[in-house]
Amino acid sequence: MPSPSRHFNTKKSLQELENSNWGEPKYPSHLVTECHRLRRVPLEEFTVENLRIMIGQNISLHFLIPLAIEYLEKDPLISGDMFEGDLLLAVLRSDPKFWEERPDLKHHVYDIAKNVDDDEIAEKLESYLFYRRTS
Numbered sequence: 839m840p841s842p843s844r845h846f847n848t849k850k851s852l853q854e855l856e857n858s859n860w861g862e863p864k865y866p867s868h869l870v871t872e873c874h875r876l877r878r879v880p881l882e883e884f885t886v887e888n889l890r891i892m893i894g895q896n897i898s899l900h901f902l903i904p905l906a907i908e909y910l911e912k913d914p915l916i917s918g919d920m921f922e923g924d925l926l927l928a929v930l931r932s933d934p935k936f937w938e939e940r941p942d943l944k945h946h947v948y949d950i951a952k953n954v955d956d957d958e959i960a961e962k963l964e965s966y967l968f969y970r971r972t973s
Contacts, residue, residue, distance in 0.1 A: 848882040848905070852898045855881075873897060881905060886925050887918030893928045899936040903929060903943055910950050926951060 846855055853859055860877060863870045873895055876888055881901065884892075889906045892898065906929050909916050915923040929947055937944040 846881075846901060849880050851880050852877045852892075852901060855901060856898065869895070885918070886916055890918035890920070890925045890928045893925075893932055896933045896936075899932055900940070903932065903936070903940070903947075907943065907946060907950070910947070914950050914954050923954070926954070 860874055863874045869891070872891060876884070876892055877897075879888070884902075884905065886909055889902055889909070893902050893906060906925055910926055910929065914926055916926075917924050930951065
């Protein structure tokens, strides 16, 4: 299956692409502060961990899931800072409404996930509703 095409400029930040400035965080937790900071970072500078964090918070999925898929195609078990396969799990756990809007990406991710050859990760994948509903 071909990689999902991106129709956006990765030299721009989410703030620029969405033309939306969140301003300063209202709650000073590390996660909130980091998400606000990442909205100002050009997408081409995002790391796997940056993608995992933002996708885990269901932020700007229409921009970030296609980028995550590019990493997952090369290595489905690529990891951010948590554990092997953490990016794939963040993608699989993301908002079901997104997948309703993008069934093409849902099937693409399923094709990647179903080929994971790791018993522990496969067991985790099978426990998520996304994985079961896609078959």
